[in-house]
Amino acid sequence: MSFSPPRPRATNPRGLPRLLVAALVGLLLAACGQVSLPGIGDGQGANPGPPAREARSERPGARQTGSTHPTPAGAAATREPSATTRETTPAPTRAIPTPSPTAPLRRDRPAAVVNGDAITFGQLDSILEREYGQQVVSELITEKLVDQEARKHHITVSKAEVDQAVRQTLPSVPPARLDEAARQNFGVSLEGLREQQRVLLELQKLLGPRVKVTEDELRQYYQQNQQQFSTPQEVRLERVVTDDKAKAEAASQDLSRGAGIQDVVHKYGVRSGSAAKLNGTTDFIPIDQLPLQILPTVAQMAKGDVSPPLKTDDGYVVVRVVDRRGGEVRPFDQVRDQVREAVKQKKIQEMAGPYVESLWRRAKIVNQFGPMPTAPPEPAGQPAPTEVAPTVEQPKG
Secondary structure, three states, X not given: OOOOOOOOXXXXXXXXXXXXXXXXXXXXXXXXXXXXXXXXXXXXXXXXXXXXXXXXXXXXXXXXXXXOOOXXXXXXXOOOOOHHXXXXXXXXXXXXXXXXXXXXXXXXXXXXXXXXXXXXXXXXXXXXXXXXXXXHHHHHHHHHHHHHHHHHXXXXXXXXXXXXXXXXXXXXXXXXXXXHHHHHHHOOOHHHHHHXXXXXXXXXXXXXXXXXXXXXXXXXXXXXXXHHHEOOOEEEXXXXXXXXXXXXXXXXXXXXXXXXXXXXXXXXXXXXXXXXXXXXXXXXXXXXXXXXXXXXXXHOOOOOOEOOOEEEOOEEEEEEEEEEEOXXXXXXXXXXXXXXXXXHHHHHHHHHHHHHHHHHHHOEEEOXXXXXXXXXXXXXXXXXXXXXXXXXXXXXX
């Protein structure tokens, strides 16, 4: 299990971005039908981002919570090497065992042992507490405040609602790979993602009744975001996988001259292994479900175009686009409900920060980590909130 300290960054002092912003953005994209996980079924990861914390507690009955640093498309826990890196970096002489990220920790053992010298959990806890304790406590306070407000308004979130929210966030991932997908795309475990969605659903129920959406807002959003309401783009490909670049270049030239795919596969394609099953003609595939190593190239190709050799985990791949379909913008009347939901979620996202700030200002908080950082200045043109500042007390003794 590896530990990489997050890079210095500006954060909301109330913990809102790391806990909720990524989930709010994901919900907004899901409302627009734009959330997808390219390559999950192909073993490809998403674009990586900075690591996120997952708080663990030794207290009996304590639950783990996860949060993410906001990124436009989610965060990932690890980075897969690029094609260039794989070609130029020598392979290690022996495999280095890496513990599973989901393996349970044994705190009765050292956190790590380096050439016989132990690194204890006490050392690890001390560093984490000193460097990140205030920030993590801030996030947990935010979560607690939202929970308290939900209880005050008799708002509950069921397990079924959380399950549905997770499915909407990771729509094309089989259940057995949800934890892997959560770590790759959001930097948290499935349990952490479920906790984010639960708090987010509470916020939705708290703020949803306050949201008013006008017809003008619906039409304006539709006009400005028409690509979100288009039919899914799909491609049908002819594909040949080779075991070296020279064969792939030759295959690309033959396909460009109009050679048949079967002849090209027979001449240059791999003959065995799982990669051999990729040779030939595919059915229509949603573009956003293509492996990440070929997706950017194929997305720009027109019907009849042939790609150059593309380095993938299966070898060098050459594709010819047999056909394309989709991408047409659907009429406003067909997507009115979808537009309304997108506008509503956008407004909730905008309201969430000030709303949580107001909960902090009204709260009485006893915090051993001391006062939280002062709130950032209000945006120009907006009056400062009138609520009193939060009372943050040092515990006695």
